[in-house]
Amino acid sequence: MAVLPIRIFGDPALRARAAEVTDFDDVLRRLAGDMMETMRQAHGAGLAANQVGVLKRLFTWQTGEDEHGAVANPVLLESSEETQEGEEGCLSFPGLWYPTRRPLRVRMRVQDVRGEEHEVEGKELLARILLHELDHLNGILFIDHLARHDRKEAMGRIRAGELEHPRPHDHPGAEPPVA
Numbered sequence: 247m248a249v250l251p252i253r254i255f256g257d258p259a260l261r262a263r264a265a266e267v268t269d270f271d272d273v274l275r276r277l278a279g280d281m282m283e284t285m286r287q288a289h290g291a292g293l294a295a296n297q298v299g300v301l302k303r304l305f306t307w308q309t310g311e312d313e314h315g316a317v318a319n320p321v322l323l324e325s326s327e328e329t330q331e332g333e334e335g336c337l338s339f340p341g342l343w344y345p346t347r348r349p350l351r352v353r354m355r356v357q358d359v360r361g362e363e364h365e366v367e368g369k370e371l372l373a374r375i376l377l378h379e380l381d382h383l384n385g386i387l388f389i390d391h392l393a394r395h396d397r398k399e400a401m402g403r404i405r406a407g408e409l410e411h412p413r414p415h416d417h418p419g420a421e422p423p424v425a
């Protein structure tokens with residue numbers, strides 16, 4: 247397995263809509279394996295194919311050592327009206343974390359890397375990751391969900407070059423998830 251370079255905000259792949267996965271072959275499984283490796287190496291909770299420059303509807307996620315997966319062609323079936331707010335980051339925005347409101351629970355129809363259909367349900371952190379990754383496949387980024395003043399501040403920090411020289415989180419050791 248290989249660690250792939252992660253695209254940073256400004257790269258057009260991050261604003262593109264990824265295409266449906268149609269071939270559940272060794273190429274897809276190798277990509278999923280490389281993405282899993284890349285996500286782990288970067289201490290991410292999720293990684294979408296757009297983030298490594300591949301416009302396929304595929305993402306990986308992990309919430310713990312034994313809780314992880316690779317998902318193709320996710321379709322949102324249900325998201326709760328009840329929301330959660332928490333700090334969120336993104337591997338394509340190194341060093342930026344902002345409070346991001348998301349539904350508390352979601353249900354998605356997905357395919358695994360062999361093409362088998364499954365339903366996944368997530369709440370709290372997993373719901374946040376699943377929605378963050380589904381967004382990526384549609385060219386939507388977490389900064390799009392921020393409160394206006396936070397988004398303005400984030401864009402200012404990006405323009406000032408902070409993505410190239412990310413600063414550590416204010417509470418080291420307790421970094422919120424990046425995906």
Ligand code: ZN
Binds near residue numbers: 336338382
């Ligand atoms: Zn992200």
